[in-house]
Amino acid sequence: MEKKSSPGLILCCFLATVFHLEAKLEITVYLEDTASWDDARQYCQYNYIDMVSWNTVNLDNLANWLKKNEINDVWIGLHQDLDLAWRWIDVRTGVGLTGDDVSQSNKWLQQLVVGQLLDAKCGTLTKTNKWENKVCSSDRPFVCYGDNLLFITEKKTWEDALNHCRSLSTSYFKYDLLSLSTSQSLGYIRDRIYKATTDQVWTGLRFLGEDWFWSDGSTVNQQDMLPKCPAQWKFCGAVSKNGIDEWMIVDCSERKNFICSRTKVGD
Numbered sequence: 687m688e689k690k691s692s693p694g695l696i697l698c699c700f701l702a703t704v705f706h707l708e709a710k711l712e713i714t715v716y717l718e719d720t721a722s723w724d725d726a727r728q729y730c731q732y733n734y735i736d737m738v739s740w741n742t743v744n745l746d747n748l749a750n751w752l753k754k755n756e757i758n759d760v761w762i763g764l765h766q767d768l769d770l771a772w773r774w775i776d777v778r779t780g781v782g783l784t785g786d787d788v789s790q791s792n793k794w795l796q797q798l799v800v801g802q803l804l805d806a807k808c809g810t811l812t813k814t815n816k817w818e819n820k821v822c823s824s825d826r827p828f829v830c831y832g833d834n835l836l837f838i839t840e841k842k843t844w845e846d847a848l849n850h851c852r853s854l855s856t857s858y859f860k861y862d863l864l865s866l867s868t869s870q871s872l873g874y875i876r877d878r879i880y881k882a883t884t885d886q887v888w889t890g891l892r893f894l895g896e897d898w899f900w901s902d903g904s905t906v907n908q909q910d911m912l913p914k915c916p917a918q919w920k921f922c923g924a925v926s927k928n929g930i931d932e933w934m935i936v937d938c939s940e941r942k943n944f945i946c947s948r949t950k951v952g953d
Contacts, residue, residue, distance in 0.1 A: 711864075711871050711947070712834045715743055717760065720825035723808035726761045730830035731780060738829045739763035739774045742874075748829065749815035757813060761828035764788075764809025764817060772809065772819075778877040793817045834948045835864065835875075839883050841941035844922040847888045848901055851946035863890030864947045865900035872932060875925055879945060882927045886934050888944035891923025893935075898923075902947075908933070 716734060718726070730737045738748070739762065752760065763775035771787035778784075795816040808822040811829075820826065842850060847863060854861040866872070866889065879887045890901035893916055898906045906912070912923075913935060922938035 711866065711874065713743055714832050714834075715748065716830045716832065717757075718828050718830060720827055721761075722825060723761050723765070723820075723822040723828075726826075726828035727763070727775070730828070734830040734832040736777045736780060736831065737761065737763040737775060738831045739777055741774070742777055742831050743829075745811055746815060749811055749813060752811070752813040757827060759810040759812045759818060759820075759826065761826050762809055762811045762817075765822075766807035766819070778880045791817070794819075833878075835878055836861070836946040836948065837878055837882075837887075837943070838946065839881070839943050841884060842888075842944060843941055844888050844892070844938040847942070847944035848890070851944070854946065854948075858951055859948050860951055861946045861948050862902040863888060864945045865890045865902050865904050872925065872929075875945070876927055876929055879925070879927045879943070882943045884942040885928065886924035886926050886936065886942055888922065888924050888942050891933065892938075893921040902949075 715738060718729065721729060727737045736742070738745075745762070748760075752758075763777065764772060765775060765783055766772050766789075767783050770789075772789040773783035773787060774785050776782045776784035793816060795812060795814070795818040805823075806819040806821050808820055810818050810820050810826060812818055836851075836854070838847070838850065840850070844863075851861045851863050864875070866875070891906070892899055892901055893912075898909060898912050900906060912933065916935055919937045919939065920935050922936060924934045924936055924942060925932075926934050
């Protein structure tokens with residue numbers, strides 16, 4: 687796989703491991719060659735989405751993979767902030783840290799002591815499924831994540847958004863508006879559309895012929911949550927970036943950002 691150039695980094699090792707959140711949303715994890723923590727994160731953000739964290743991949747599965755392949759540890763998105771608290775990177779904004787202080791977690795290989803190893807402010811995941819603090823400037827393998835989504839900030843009607851997604855299809859990949867077989871991944875989707883310029887973002891949800899369907903032809907499992915007789919013109923489904931409701935049923939002629947999904951032809 688050809689990567690964009692990243693100054694000062696020559697990274698060659700590609701992996702392989704796929705974690706499914708659900709049928710239509712796929713998280714792919716890439717193991718890269720060694721770099722410092724800061725350079726590793728910069729590389730992940732430039733070529734994929736970000737470095738892995740607790741809420742983007744299953745770290746238990748990743749640790750099992752490390753053990754199987756005899757890799758001692760890898761950089762992950764865990765870092766000590768200026769207040770000496772340990773937090774996960776903010777994958778939504780791409781900058782800073784977020785969440786609770788995890789310095790007292792039982793996931794650490796050794797108990798952290800304030801003032802000990804002051805320059806060891808970056809976190810690794812070990813093959814024993816433990817976290818370990820290391821010197822950030824040391825070169826270590828690291829793990830990035832990507833997905834099969836494409837977020838578009840152009841404002842289009844539902845029909846135009848659908849046509850835009852489908853126009854991206856090639857002989858190898860098929861694109862469509864995003865379909866979600868369950869609502870369990872809405873939190874991840876909202877993080878991905880954090881920078882939307884519209885309050886809602888189009889998905890592939892559509893009402894036609896007295897029934898709700900996904901634009902890619904898959905079954906809508908949430909029929910009981912959707913109106914059986916929607917108001918006039920409100921026949922299209924969007925997701926709110928602010929997390930107010932699971933699904934927003936709105937006028938299909940409104941212009942919104944939208945999110946496409948990619949699947950391999952033949953899958």
